[in-house]
Amino acid sequence: METRPDERRNLQIGKGSGLGLAQVYGFAKQSGGGVTIETTLGEGTIVRVYLPRAAGRLLPAAPDAAAASPEAPAHHRTILLVDDDRAVRDVTSALLVELGYGVVAAGSGEEALALLRRDEPVDLLMVDYAMPGMNGAEVARAAAELRPGLPTLFITGYADLKALREIGEDRVVRKPFQDDELPRRLAEAFRQGPSNIVRLRRI
Structure with missing residues (x-):
């Protein structure tokens, strides 16, 4: 319609x-x-x-890699996911867990900032850009004050990305996620470190 x-x-x-x-x-x-x-x-x-049915026979469970290898990294990266849509937030959380990340989820900017103030262990902020109350840009600015070195990745389902053009395409993931875009953007964000949040345009 x-x-x-x-x-x-x-x-x-x-x-x-x-x-x-x-x-x-x-x-x-x-x-x-x-x-x-x-x-x-x-x-x-x-x-x-x-969804397609899985083909092939069921394989025995692989041994725990962390337990099997004493050289396995102890640090597990955790993502703070902020999205006001609960259904989308749940699906995105499941995707992140499938990719091997720990997830702390928040339904609003205020809730996300409260988690950061409580020193919740977080390695990256992944925030929906268009939200009621605090939008993604406002959440990112406030988060940068609390955690200056925290990388940020924006997710959006809106075609108009003019407000985010100053931050660069590598820091934006469109919904619905396409193919390997989400893991690629996450890897880039971790590699590049904190983004230039101050250049984000206020809306």
Whole structure:
């Protein structure tokens, strides 16, 4: 359904954008599956997510690499994930855990800053740019004051990235995530260190 320009102006951040469904569709497509939607007036909507069945036989569990190798690194990187959409936040958290990261999740900028003030061990801030209350830029600036060396990665589902152009594309991940973009951006952020948050434009 196409919305008129005047209708778009009335959309609230985080409401009515349809990004949750786009996120689910993106994850299903990345896995070789798909999504179907059936809507019946007055009854509701059914969304079916199809994922491919794993092929091959079940292999025995591999031994714990950390226990098997005394040279395994003791430091485990932890990401502070900030997203006001709970469903998207849960899916993103699961992806990060699958990539081997520890995750501390927050539903707002205020909650994220409270975690940082409590000296929660965090190695990178991953924050949704468009949020009600404190937006991603404001959260990043405040976090940089509390943790000056903390790398920051922005996630956004909005096509207009003008407000983030000063920070550089390597610090922005669009939702839904595409292929290996998320692990690549994370690796770049850790390698480059803290970003130039002060150049972010206020909105």
